[in-house]
Amino acid sequence: MAISHLHSLQSVRVSFPCRPSVSNNYYHGRDNFTTKSSSLVYASTNNLDRDLHLQSKVETVLDSVKWDDRGLAVAIAQNVDTGAILMQGFANREAVATTVSSRKATFYSRSRSMLWTKGETSNNFINVHDIFLDCDRDSIIYLGKPDGPTCHTGSETCYYTPVFDLLENQQDKEDKLALTTLYSLESTIAQRKGELEVPESGKPSWTRRLLLDEKLLCSKIREEADELCRTLEDNEDKPRAASEMADVLYHAMVLLALKDVKMEEVLDILRRRFSQSGIEEKRSRNPQA
Amino acid sequence: MAISHLHSLQSVRVSFPCRPSVSNNYYHGRDNFTTKSSSLVYASTNNLDRDLHLQSKVETVLDSVKWDDRGLAVAIAQNVDTGAILMQGFANREAVATTVSSRKATFYSRSRSMLWTKGETSNNFINVHDIFLDCDRDSIIYLGKPDGPTCHTGSETCYYTPVFDLLENQQDKEDKLALTTLYSLESTIAQRKGELEVPESGKPSWTRRLLLDEKLLCSKIREEADELCRTLEDNEDKPRAASEMADVLYHAMVLLALKDVKMEEVLDILRRRFSQSGIEEKRSRNPQA
Numbered sequence: 001m002a003i004s005h006l007h008s009l010q011s012v013r014v015s016f017p018c019r020p021s022v023s024n025n026y027y028h029g030r031d032n033f034t035t036k037s038s039s040l041v042y043a044s045t046n047n048l049d050r051d052l053h054l055q056s057k058v059e060t061v062l063d064s065v066k067w068d069d070r071g072l073a074v075a076i077a078q079n080v081d082t083g084a085i086l087m088q089g090f091a092n093r094e095a096v097a098t099t100v101s102s103r104k105a106t107f108y109s110r111s112r113s114m115l116w117t118k119g120e121t122s123n124n125f126i127n128v129h130d131i132f133l134d135c136d137r138d139s140i141i142y143l144g145k146p147d148g149p150t151c152h153t154g155s156e157t158c159y160y161t162p163v164f165d166l167l168e169n170q171q172d173k174e175d176k177l178a179l180t181t182l183y184s185l186e187s188t189i190a191q192r193k194g195e196l197e198v199p200e201s202g203k204p205s206w207t208r209r210l211l212l213d214e215k216l217l218c219s220k221i222r223e224e225a226d227e228l229c230r231t232l233e234d235n236e237d238k239p240r241a242a243s244e245m246a247d248v249l250y251h252a253m254v255l256l257a258l259k260d261v262k263m264e265e266v267l268d269i270l271r272r273r274f275s276q277s278g279i280e281e282k283r284s285r286n287p288q289a
Numbered sequence: 290m291a292i293s294h295l296h297s298l299q300s301v302r303v304s305f306p307c308r309p310s311v312s313n314n315y316y317h318g319r320d321n322f323t324t325k326s327s328s329l330v331y332a333s334t335n336n337l338d339r340d341l342h343l344q345s346k347v348e349t350v351l352d353s354v355k356w357d358d359r360g361l362a363v364a365i366a367q368n369v370d371t372g373a374i375l376m377q378g379f380a381n382r383e384a385v386a387t388t389v390s391s392r393k394a395t396f397y398s399r400s401r402s403m404l405w406t407k408g409e410t411s412n413n414f415i416n417v418h419d420i421f422l423d424c425d426r427d428s429i430i431y432l433g434k435p436d437g438p439t440c441h442t443g444s445e446t447c448y449y450t451p452v453f454d455l456l457e458n459q460q461d462k463e464d465k466l467a468l469t470t471l472y473s474l475e476s477t478i479a480q481r482k483g484e485l486e487v488p489e490s491g492k493p494s495w496t497r498r499l500l501l502d503e504k505l506l507c508s509k510i511r512e513e514a515d516e517l518c519r520t521l522e523d524n525e526d527k528p529r530a531a532s533e534m535a536d537v538l539y540h541a542m543v544l545l546a547l548k549d550v551k552m553e554e555v556l557d558i559l560r561r562r563f564s565q566s567g568i569e570e571k572r573s574r575n576p577q578a
Contacts, residue, residue: 057456074363074377083372083469088363088428100452131452132467135440139377141448141467151424159430163389163420167346178421178430180372181556182471185563218518225514225537229507232544241548246558248514248541252534255521259530267470269535274474 058100062093066138075140077105077126081267086150087158103128105142124148189257210254217254224248347389351382355427364429366394366415370556372469375439376447392417394431413437478546499543506543513537
């Protein structure tokens with residue numbers, strides 16, 4: 001898996017202390033990084049060399065970012081498992097350097113003119129697994145795992161105001177998160193599950209029938225898995241394989257809803273199993289991946 | 290599914306023509322919308338009323354956005370199926386109004402001081418399914434389906450520069466997209482598939498064994514689907530269900546790799562089946578969802 005686990009970078013924490021920010025004191029220079037924490041006095045020469053080398057590399061990367069006239073770039077925090085865009089803020093050099101060293105998504109607050117680590121008040125940190133720059137080097141993704149809801153309102157993400165619903169006069173409806181396909185489907189199934197107590201007029205939906213009949217659901221999951229296998233065994237075409245996989249996924253997600261398991265939990269397991277460091281660890285136990 | 294299909298909004302296309310932009314002429318006022326296209330002369334009074342009503346609603350939504358001192362807000366384009374962040378730009382009032390009416394992700398180019406619809410040169414438009422505002426109303430998600438690679442470099446997204454790899458001296462490696470868990474796993478499996486011709490020293494990985502042995506793969510898919518069902522039938526705990534689902538997903542994705550099918554294609558099918566408009570259409574054929 002593509003997520004980098006750069007354990008050696010943890011040493012940067014010593015060299016990049018999260019300094020208290022000063023109003024309007026954007027971080028542009030590299031000189032501050034030469035002020036070493038006293039803990040480094042005890043470090044070996046090798047460690048010191050490695051730290052200095054890493055500092056220099058971080059500086060080079062920061063130099064390559066096209067900061068705007070305020071010394072800022074857009075920083076987007078994204079859930080590494082679900083892909084949900086959690087929030088968007090701005091970062092200056094110091095915010096990115098702090099994120100690299102602390103692995104907690106850190107921004108520069110334009111209103112308060114200071115560094116701000118998401119979670120420092122709520123404890124809902126965003127644990128950053130990787131950082132990406134865009135082609136223009138003026139936009140940054142913090143790809144990470146949130147400890148809890150990201151929005152100050154308690155919402156999972158800050159994006160819960162759908163424009164087309166507003167235009168359809170549905171602004172009184174509950175907030176609707178910006179969900180991508182898998183999570184929209186999960187949400188639809190959860191909604192059907194929530195409606196099970198309500199008598200349905202007319203023919204019940206297929207999801208409702210599956211939720212109410214575990215025997216039917218399990219027989220469908222086994223049947224769809226078999227049909228997916230047969231697309232390989234019988235050399236069926238690609239659209240057929242995609243369609244059978246859609247059936248497997250949908251029916252399995254109905255089962256997950258009955259078990260109160262979220263797709264995010266499943267993806268968390270897959271990430272741990274297949275992460276770069278995890279591959280070797282897993283191989284030693286069970287040669288998977 | 291949560292994706293809104295607001296067919297009536299298509300009429301807004303008539304009233305919101307994509308006007309040529311003038312240098313530094315940010316769009317702030319609402320007066321321009323009173324200049325109606327001549328095609329509306331032929332519209333019925335009802336249509337005219339509906340259009341005016343919609344225009345007024347769009348204006349109200351645009352009024353609620355907190356535009357910065359340049360009349361801009363951050364606009365992030367995200368793939369509705371995979372969740373990949375495709376690109377990030379800025380939007381002014383006119384860019385958002387144009388996106389609402391044309392359903393093509395449209396931005397304001399700060400360097401060229403003009404409106405810019407992604408795809409107008411490359412034909413790789415981003416077809417917008419929904420638009421979300423954040424809690425502060427100064428950041429926008431265009432949730433949509435790209436017609437092709439979004440980045441001007443030909444890359445699927447603009448985010449292909451991983452900071453931790455740069456710091457590890459891996460900048461000479463191929464570009465690495467900012468992939469979330471499911472797509473990192475897909476990429477790992479594809480990599481193993483690409484390496485099949487290369488003789489492997491030592492014990493082959495599990496993925497390699499599955500790719501080379503269709504009988505083993507299919508027997509594992511059927512077995513894992515059965516084990517997932519048994520978590521429900523035998524009332525096993527949640528972590529067990531999540532783990533079995535991870536097994537189903539991983540093994541099924543190895544099959545997809547052999548069939549050259551992308552998860553994005555599977556999700557595209559699910560979105561079409563379960564979209565709000567699709568639910569009713571599908572119900573009339575086959576009561577699913």
